Structure formats: C-alpha cells, structure tokens
Amino acid sequence: MIPQQHQKLQVMSHAVVGFPSLDENEKAIAGLVEAGVNLIELQVPFSDPVADGHTLVNACYDALKMGGSVKATLELAAKVTKAHPQASFILMSYLNPLYRYGLEKLFEDAAAAGIKAMIIPDMPVEQIEPWLPKLDALGIAPILMVTPNISDERVAKIAANARGFIYVVSRMGVTGKQTQWGEEFENYVARIRTHTDLPLAIGFGVRAAEDLKALTGTAEIAAFCSKYIEWQRDQGSDKAAEKMHQLLQDSGLAG
Amino acid sequence: MIRSDQGYFGEFGGRYVPEILLPALQELETMFNQLRDDPSFWQEYLSLCQEFSGRPTPLTPLRRLSKELGGAQIWLKREDLNHSGAHKVNNVLGQGLLVQRMGKKRVIAETGAGQHGLATAIMAARLGLQATIYMGADDIERQYSNVFWMRQLGAEVVGVETGARTLKEALDEALRDWAATVETTHYVLGTACGPAPFPELVTYFQSVISQEMKQQALEKIGRLPDEVVACVGGGSNAMGAFANFLEDDAVKLIGVEAGGRSFLPGEHSVRLLPDTGEDGIAQGYKTLFLQDDDGQLGDTHSIAAGLDYVGVSPILSHLSQTGRVIADSANDQEVVDAFKLLMKTEGIIPALESSHALAGGFKRAKQMSPDQHMVINLSGRGDKDIFNIAHAFPQPEWTEFLQREAARAQELENASKGEKS
Ligand SMILES: Cc1ncc(COP(=O)(O)O)c(C=O)c1O
Numbered sequence: 299m300i301p302q303q304h305q306k307l308q309v310m311s312h313a314v315v316g317f318p319s320l321d322e323n324e325k326a327i328a329g330l331v332e333a334g335v336n337l338i339e340l341q342v343p344f345s346d347p348v349a350d351g352h353t354l355v356n357a358c359y360d361a362l363k364m365g366g367s368v369k370a371t372l373e374l375a376a377k378v379t380k381a382h383p384q385a386s387f388i389l390m391s392y393l394n395p396l397y398r399y400g401l402e403k404l405f406e407d408a409a410a411a412g413i414k415a416m417i418i419p420d421m422p423v424e425q426i427e428p429w430l431p432k433l434d435a436l437g438i439a440p441i442l443m444v445t446p447n448i449s450d451e452r453v454a455k456i457a458a459n460a461r462g463f464i465y466v467v468s469r470m471g472v473t474g475k476q477t478q479w480g481e482e483f484e485n486y487v488a489r490i491r492t493h494t495d496l497p498l499a500i501g502f503g504v505r506a507a508e509d510l511k512a513l514t515g516t517a518e519i520a521a522f523c524s525k526y527i528e529w530q531r532d533q534g535s536d537k538a539a540e541k542m543h544q545l546l547q548d549s550g551l552a553g
Numbered sequence: 554m555i556r557s558d559q560g561y562f563g564e565f566g567g568r569y570v571p572e573i574l575l576p577a578l579q580e581l582e583t584m585f586n587q588l589r590d591d592p593s594f595w596q597e598y599l600s601l602c603q604e605f606s607g608r609p610t611p612l613t614p615l616r617r618l619s620k621e622l623g624g625a626q627i628w629l630k631r632e633d634l635n636h637s638g639a640h641k642v643n644n645v646l647g648q649g650l651l652v653q654r655m656g657k658k659r660v661i662a663e664t665g666a667g668q669h670g671l672a673t674a675i676m677a678a679r680l681g682l683q684a685t686i687y688m689g690a691d692d693i694e695r696q697y698s699n700v701f702w703m704r705q706l707g708a709e710v711v712g713v714e715t716g717a718r719t720l721k722e723a724l725d726e727a728l729r730d731w732a733a734t735v736e737t738t739h740y741v742l743g744t745a746c747g748p749a750p751f752p753e754l755v756t757y758f759q760s761v762i763s764q765e766m767k768q769q770a771l772e773k774i775g776r777l778p779d780e781v782v783a784c785v786g787g788g789s790n791a792m793g794a795f796a797n798f799l800e801d802d803a804v805k806l807i808g809v810e811a812g813g814r815s816f817l818p819g820e821h822s823v824r825l826l827p828d829t830g831e832d833g834i835a836q837g838y839k840t841l842f843l844q845d846d847d848g849q850l851g852d853t854h855s856i857a858a859g860l861d862y863v864g865v866s867p868i869l870s871h872l873s874q875t876g877r878v879i880a881d882s883a884n885d886q887e888v889v890d891a892f893k894l895l896m897k898t899e900g901i902i903p904a905l906e907s908s909h910a911l912a913g914g915f916k917r918a919k920q921m922s923p924d925q926h927m928v929i930n931l932s933g934r935g936d937k938d939i940f941n942i943a944h945a946f947p948q949p950e951w952t953e954f955l956q957r958e959a960a961r962a963q964e965l966e967n968a969s970k971g972e973k974s
Contacts (some may be wrong), residue, residue: 312907346716347725348571355715368847
C-alpha cells in the first residue's frame with residue numbers, strides 16, 4: 299500500500315502516541331483515514347527528539363506524561379492497523395526507546411502489530427544495514443533519509459539499502475518550518491532520482507495546499523505532519539480531521 | 554593517549570545523528586585526523602593557550618590541608634587559573650583553531666554552568682566570530698553572572714524552555730540549530746560527549762592538563778602521583794587529567810560524579826556507578842545514560858550546574874567498565890564541606906563542580922599515607938557560584954546588600970529613562 303513511483307501524490311500524516319491522549323490517538327487516526335490519508339506515522343514520544351522542531355518536541359513532552367511509550371505505540375498499532383486495513387502505518391521513533399526495548403524483539407513485535415515501515419532519524423544507514431535481512435523477512439521497510447547537503451556517494455549507499463520509499467528532507471533544519479520550492483529543490487529531487495526507482499516522500503516544511511500543489515508531479519508522498527499536529531493541539535482531533543479533508547480538496551488530491 | 558576504534562571506545566561512542574549532520578561531522582573528523590598527528594598544530598595550540606589563557610597552570614601543594622587530614626600529600630592542578638576561570642577554555646581555544654581552518658564564521662555552543670558558554674563567547678570575541686549560546690532556562694537563573702558576561706562579550710544567549718530546562722535540553726537545541734546552519738556554523742561541543750569525533754577531539758585538547766601535570770609531578774614530587782582525582786560532568790576535565798596517565802598502571806584515576814541529594818531517580822547525576830546509568834543511544838552517541846525502562850532520558854540534579862548532565866563521556870563509560878578509571882561520587886553536603894575546607898585552609902575559592910573532586914579526593918586521601926601523593930584537578934574557580942554559595946550559607950548581610958544593589962540599579966534605570974523622555 300506504500301505508493302508506486304509516479305502515482306498521484308499521497309499525503310502522509312502523523313500521530314504522536316499519547317498526544318493529546320492515547321484514546322484520542324485512535325479517534326484522530328480514524329479521522330485522518332476518513333479524510334483520505336492512507337499513510338500515517340506513529341511517533342514514539344521521546345524525551346530528546348533532536349531532529350524535531352518545537353511543535354513535535356512539545357507534543358512528545360506532553361505525550362510522555364499521558365502514557366506514550368514503545369509499548370503503547372505497539373498496542374495502538376495493533377488496533378489501528380486492524381481497524382484501517384486500507385492505510386499503511388509507519389513507526390517513527392528515535393533510536394533509544396527501541397534500543398532499550400531490544401531491536402530484534404521490537405522489529406518482530408512491530409511486524410506482528412501490522413507496521414509496514416519504520417523511520418528512525420538517528421539510526422544511520424550503517425546501523426540499519428546489518429538488520430536488513432531480518433527486516434526484509436518481516437516485511438518492514440526501513441525508511442532512510444536524504445538531505446540537501448548529502449554526497450552522491452552517500453545517496454548511492456542509502457538507495458542500496460532503502461526499501462518502500464526514500465524520505466527526502468526538503469531543507470536544512472528540523473521539522474516544522476516552511477520550505478521554498480523552486481528550481482534548486484527540483485534539481486535536488488532530480489539528483490536523488492538518478493540513484494533510485496523508489497518513490498520519494500518530501501518532508502520538513504509541507505504546511506499548506508500550495509505546498510501540496512507544488513509537490514504534485516514531483517514526488518509521490520508529501521509528509522504533512524507538524525502542521526497537522528498544530529491543528530490537533532489548537533482545535534482538537536475532529537476539527538483537525540476536517541481541516542485535513544479540506545486540505546486534500548483544496549490541493550486537488552481528494553477522492 | 555586514547556584513540557577510538559572508528560569512533561568507538563569498547564562498545565561506547567559512535568555517531569548516531571540525523572543524516573543532515575553527518576557531512577559536518579565527517580569534515581571535522583577528517584580535519585582532526587590530519588591535525589592531531591601534526592606536531593606543529595599542537596605547538597600552535599600551546600602557544601595560543603600560553604599567550605591568551607595563562608598556561609601552564611601551576612601545581613599547588615596543599616601543605617596545611619594535607620597535614621590537617623593526616624593522609625596523602627594533596628596537590629591541586631590549577632585549571633581555575635585559566636583565563637575565564639575554568640578548564641573549558643582549553644577545548645574552546647582548540648576548536649577555535651579548527652573553526653579558522655574550516656573557514657566558518659559562526660559558532661554555537663550548549664552550556665550548563667555557563668563556563669563553556671563564557672569560554673566560547675570569549676573565544677568568539679577574540680577570533681572575530683559570531684556566537685550563539687544555548688542554555689537551559691533554569692540554568693540561566695542559577696548562573697546569571699555568566700549569562701551577563703556572555704552578553705557583554707557580544708554573544709547571543711538563548712534560554713531553552715523545553716523539558717527540564719537544563720543542559721540536556723540546551724544540547725538538543727544546539728543540535729537543532731546546527732541542523733539548519735551546518736554549512737556556515739561550527740558546533741563547539743563543550744565536553745567529551747556527543748557524536749564522534751567530539752569525545753576524542755575534546756579529550757585531545759584537554760589532555761594539555763595531564764601533559765603538564767605529569768611533567769610538574771616529576772619535577773616537584775620526583776615521581777608520578779599515586780592518584781589523580783577529577784570531577785565528572787560530561788567528563789572533559791577528567792579525561793584531560795587522565796589522558797596522559799592511562800598507560801601508567803600504578804597511577805590510580807578517580808572520577809567523582811555528583812551524588813546530589815540522594816540516589817533516588819532525579820536527585821543526582823551519577824551514571825558510572827552500578828544501578829545508575831544504563832547503556833543507551835541518544836544525543837548522537839552511545840554511553841551510559843540515566844534513563845527509564847522505556848529509554849526516556851531522566852532528570853538529574855546537582856548543586857553544581859556543570860555536573861547536572863544525563864549522559865557521560867563514552868570514553869569514561871568504557872574506562873570505568875574496564876576498571877582503569879575508578880568511579881566515585883560526592884553528595885551536595887560533602888561538596889559544601891569540602892568547598893569550605895579548601896577556602897578556609899588554603900585560601901582558594903573552588904567551583905562547586907570542582908568541589909566534588911575535592912570531596913571525593915579528601916575522603917580517599919585520609920585513607921592514604923603521608924608518603925603518597927594525590928593530584929586533584931581543580932577544574933574551575935568559584936566566583937561564578939557566589940549566588941549559589943550565598944544561598945547555601947544564608948547571611949542577612951548578603952541579602953541586605955542585594956536589596957541595596959537592586960534599589961541602586963532601579964534608580965539608575967529611572968534616571969536614564971528620565972533623560973531620554
Ligand atoms: C568548573 C567546571 N568543572 C567541571 C565541569 C564539568 O564538565 P566536564 O566534566 O566536562 O569537565 C564544568 C562544566 O561546566 C565546570 O564549569
């Protein structure tokens with residue numbers, strides 16, 4: 299269910315497990331799927347999320363107080379993957395909580411809970427490599443990131459190890475700020491394409507219908523995460539789902 | 554001298570960072586590997602320390618205090634006499650030379666006690682760089698005098714409001730800034746922690762401490778000391794004091810962590826003793842962290858802001874596991890007692906961080922004999938702690954002074970407003 303190359307742009311959105319509460323996570327995810335979002339990241343909250351901007355940092359901080367954890371994430375995953383078979387769920391976590399859980403057991407339990415892919419921002423490709431046979435056997439795609447300052451040599455290495463899709467960090471920095479799309483960005487995406495046939499997901503700075511329109515035809519997936527969490531934080535999950543529905547309409551991606 | 558095996562020390566170390574930071578770490582590592590085997594670079598570094606920071610720092614015998622304790626002869630390595638008042642400046646000057654070679658114009662740093670931030674602000678001013686310093690909002694309150702100086706020196710000080718608002722959060726925030734600015738900015742990491750090559754790089758510059766210590770001991774004692782003691786926050790002054798003794802098996806190396814109020818979670822910053830830190834991977838590296846079963850990093854406490862950190866140098870994790878470094882701790886009360894004792898007996902005002910080494914060292918020295926010698930690394934001076942000390946020993950005289958001072962400041966401000974309007 300992870301899209302093929304050159305399919306229509308899919309929106310990927312986000313849940314921080316425990317934010318605003320574990321109960322509301324389920325409701326919010328149902329709302330997202332209803333709105334037409336078929337790719338959802340389940341973020342294990344972490345005390346020190348160094349690749350995230352303030353929206354997600356604060357959501358993690360709150361989520362931990364509400365019982366967010368690796369275990370809670372796996373439990374939520376088991377429920378939502380069953381309730382929404384049309385959607386693909388991606389576990390997103392910093393390494394330490396997974397490492398403490400035990401990576402091998404984590405991968406097995408995540409697969410059993412129906413997780414299709416995994417994003418671990420502080421686990422470089424060198425660390426993923428030894429796990430690839432295991433992940434392949436379990437049917438979990440490790441999603442690796444490329445960044446604007448990356449060397450060709452490293453893109454090649456990442457492309458060789460990536461599965462599912464490649465996460466293209468749209469700009470230098472952490473999550474949650476606007477990106478400028480333009481020629482430079484197009485060249486960057488084109489450079490990545492020369493190394494891989496996998497679909498590309500664009501993340502970091504996708505915040506409005508204009509961004510989704512700009513990415514249509516360029517990428518297969520747009521990660522619409524921090525902005526969605528801001529809606530959820532400020533207006534609650536129901537309203538956030540409505541806004542997501544509207545967003546897909548406005549950007550011509552609905553239906 | 555210590556060398557990593559591709560960034561690892563035993564099982565600890567490594568480089569676990571978001572992809573975006575890797576090119577800068579690789580660039581730094583390449584440069585470091587070139588320079589560290591170039592004797593002319595070490596000479597350049599030493600000259601900078603000598604002409605700017607007052608090196609070499611002396612080795613001071615504590616004659617009265619040693620007699621009073623009745624054990625080993627105690628010596629202090631006087632890192633407090635460095636420009637800026639702590640060992641932190643050694644590392645910062647070294648990284649300043651690297652920044653010049655990399656042609657970057659901006660530096661960022663994280664700081665707990667403010668000593669590293671202050672040292673970075675001083676280095677930036679001296680070398681004509683722009684500096685941004687991240688500091689936990691709570692630490693800003695605890696160490697305001699350093700914040701004041703950093704700003705006067707032209708650095709931007711950013712208070713970090715997330716989480717527990719201390720050093721751990723300041724480090725996260727500095728990494729976030731770096732992710733956005735890595736092409737123009739160097740991250741001056743303040744201790745022997747973080748992703749490779751920082752633990753090794755910071756140790757390399759701080760090893761100037763033990764290089765001098767060794768030579769001075771041979772001159773003054775006629776042989777190597779029996780024990781070398783240092784406090785352990787992130788571990789940079791300890792690694793600096795230990796580095797040149799690692800192969801001298803007869804020299805015992807003791808690292809003293811902050812025992813805080815108690816050994817309950819959140820009440821201390823002890824990571825190297827059994828049942829405290831556990832192995833984890835966060836903030837870019839693998840080491841012993843204070844954390845819960847879910848891998849969330851824990852809260853810490855120390856009377857000394859500079860020891861209030863949740864991780865520890867991967868080099869020290871490794872050396873304490875292999876038994877080469879002996880881990881110990883001192884609690885807040887023992888620290889205050891040692892602080893007072895040094896002041897009254899020897900006329901030296903130590904930093905609260907360094908007073909942990911004093912407390913741990915004095916305890917051990919008492920068990921030793923007068924023909925034995927111990928060197929304690931006095932990592933910094935206590936001026937910055939004047940407010941904390943005043944809190945620890947409340948005195949009406951001090952409180953009244955602060956009130957008069959606040960009134961005077963207010964008057965001056967009103968007068969200047971009056972002139973403007
Ligand atoms: C005076 C002093 N000593 C010790 C430390 C602890 O750091 P480290 O363990 O890296 O030497 C600090 C940190 O700010 C400090 O200011």
